[in-house]
Amino acid sequence: MNVHDDTALVTGACSGIGLAIAHRLAARGHSLILVSNREEPLARAAAALAAAHAVQVHTIVQDLAAEGAAEALVAAVDARGLQVDVLVNNAGVFFFGEAVDADPARARAMLQLHVTTPSLLCTLLGARMRARRRGRILLVSSISAWRPFPGISYYASSKAYLRSFAAALRSELAVYGVGVTCLAPGATATALYDPNVVPVAKARRLGVMMDAERVAEAGVQALLRGDAVCVPGLVTRAMATAAVLTPQPVIDWVRRRAPWLRPPRP
Ligand SMILES: NC(=O)c1ccc[n+]([C@@H]2O[C@H](COP(=O)([O-])OP(=O)(O)OC[C@H]3O[C@@H](n4cnc5c(N)ncnc54)[C@H](OP(=O)(O)O)[C@@H]3O)[C@@H](O)[C@H]2O)c1
Secondary structure, three states: OOOOOOEEEEEOOOOHHHHHHHHHHHHOOOEEEEEEOOHHHHHHHHHHHHHHOOOOEEEEEOOOOOOOHHHHHHHHHHHOOOOOOEEEEOOOOOOOOOHHHOOHHHHHHHHHHHHHHHHHHHHHHHHHHHHHOOEEEEEEOOHHHHOOOOOOHHHHHHHHHHHHHHHHHHHHHHOOOEEEEEEOOOOEOOOOOOOOOOOHHHHHHOOOOEOHHHHHHHHHHHHHHOOOEEOOOHHHHHHHHHHHHOOHHHHHHHHHHOOOOOOOOO
16 A cells, blocks of 8 residues: 555544554655644644654544544544545543443543444445545554453443454455554553553553553554554563453452552442
């Protein structure tokens, strides 16, 4: 695939893995459409990307957790006369806690952001890629999708949906020359976590968390190769395998000892 002149739309592009993916796609010659819900950080990211790479950078401010977000985003893309050749569904949020303790508004926003919006973006933009017989889609899941995880049930289950959706979509679109890849990072040092709860900087120093740059590079390479799934890093791949093989009582034991996953006292 000749990436020059191809436009990549990246959601959640103003920080972390999304920003790092945008840098890597721009370095490979893609024009960019950056999407996020906050205007200032998005403008800053766009300026940095445009300065670092000789590509066009467009921005669209859109709350992707809002109802109708996918349709509104595609309308905004059309209004600018742009075409999306690469779709990166990356935007995400995270919270710890029992499912029954979740704030309904927060839980609904997560499901909209992780499930409804990316699925409908794949539907709306994937249909155009199918018609053109070319295009690539990256869905950012997580290794927490590899098994049920109590304590992060909303997060892990929504990521499991993305993993499954990516695999089915891949089969549907493969015959039309459209590639679909699922990126499943392990713990990555980004702003996803509240630093007051998770010691992100320390975890990064100790090598427990990966750099967003490494995760992004692995994801973009997998996307361009047309891989089905990318789990970046040897340790993360070992953890994904261990997660599948570990009996539930062991997961529950670990959870009782991890301060941020601890269930409330009965
Ligand atoms: N970090 C990890 O350990 C890890 C592991 C596995 C998977 N992932 C996944 O990787 C993806 C990127 O996360 P990250 O780690 O890079 O965290 P991050 O730095 O917090 O990036 C998340 C991005 O999503 C955007 N976003 C959040 N809510 C949004 C909304 N309602 N509408 C539009 N954009 C929104 C954020 O924009 P604002 O900052 O402007 O809100 C931000 O740009 C997520 O899907 C996450 O679940 C992360």
